């Protein structure tokens with residue numbers, strides 16, 4: 001029996017469902033029941049019939065799934081898979097900003113620890129940040145932890161005053177403008193599709209800016225045949241699978257999130273077999289950090305209806 005066959009057999013036996021982010025390895029995405037961006041995965045995690053969720057992503061994803069589904073078992077193939085950006089803000093600064101600004105909303109990118117969510121008013125993902133910030137009644141926005149996404153949102157919502165934080169995703173921050181220029185010179189007809197975690201100078205050179213799902217949807221709809229993709233290289237698998245006639249290029253130094261790659265089929269099988277690596281969030285933290293996550297899901301639902 002192959003690893004995939006064994007995982008599929010055990011999944012049924014253990015009443016488990018597998019969620020994977022687009023940055024996971026192709027073979028992990030292929031065995032997952034649900035694959036998507038952070039917003040889709042957080043939405044899908046609510047209301048699943050199975051008792052166990054195996055989350056092939058990084059810790060803030062597993063943690064959010066547990067916070068939203070406290071009665072379920074959430075397993076991660078490797079508990080070391082963490083997002084460095086998730087830690088790049090602090091409670092002291094949030095407190096100071098609340099003292100300094102009246103009418104302030106602390107907007108927390110979902111790529112953050114539960115401890116940071118606990119002090120925040122609402123969560124956002126790259127798929128819904130602009131709409132959610134627009135829908136907030138507050139004039140002042142303290143956006144944590146990602147400065148790049150914050151600047152991108154601030155540009156789309158000029159009517160609000162933004163306070164920025166110094167966090168960033170090391171994978172997207174390192175994507176070099178020089179390498180993008182080289183890729184454009186090699187593929188002059190290609191459209192540039194970028195994730196808003198990239199630096200502003202990269203975003204300025206882009207034809208489309210959006211979440212991983214946004215990038216995937218744009219590429220499918222576009223009449224273009226060639227694309228330079230400025231995000232983690234894991235998205236290539238879905239892009240190529242959905243668009244056999246189109247070509248996808250990355251910068252010479254392909255962006256790789258080492259944490260996402262810690263999710264392997266072997267480890268996935270191991271946690272399914274043993275039930276090891278359960279994500280735990282203590283009750284008080286869970287209840288406090290659930291509020292901004294639920295507010296995000298609620299606001300996103302309302303915005304869709306408008």
Ligand code: 13P
Nearest residue numbers: 037038039125126211212
């Ligand atoms: P999205 O999939 O929500 O675009 O997020 C990218 C990311 O960095 C996830 O860690």
Ligand code: SF4
Nearest residue numbers: 058083084169171257
């Ligand atoms: Fe975090 Fe960046 Fe990896 Fe996403 S790609 S999980 S933001 S380090």
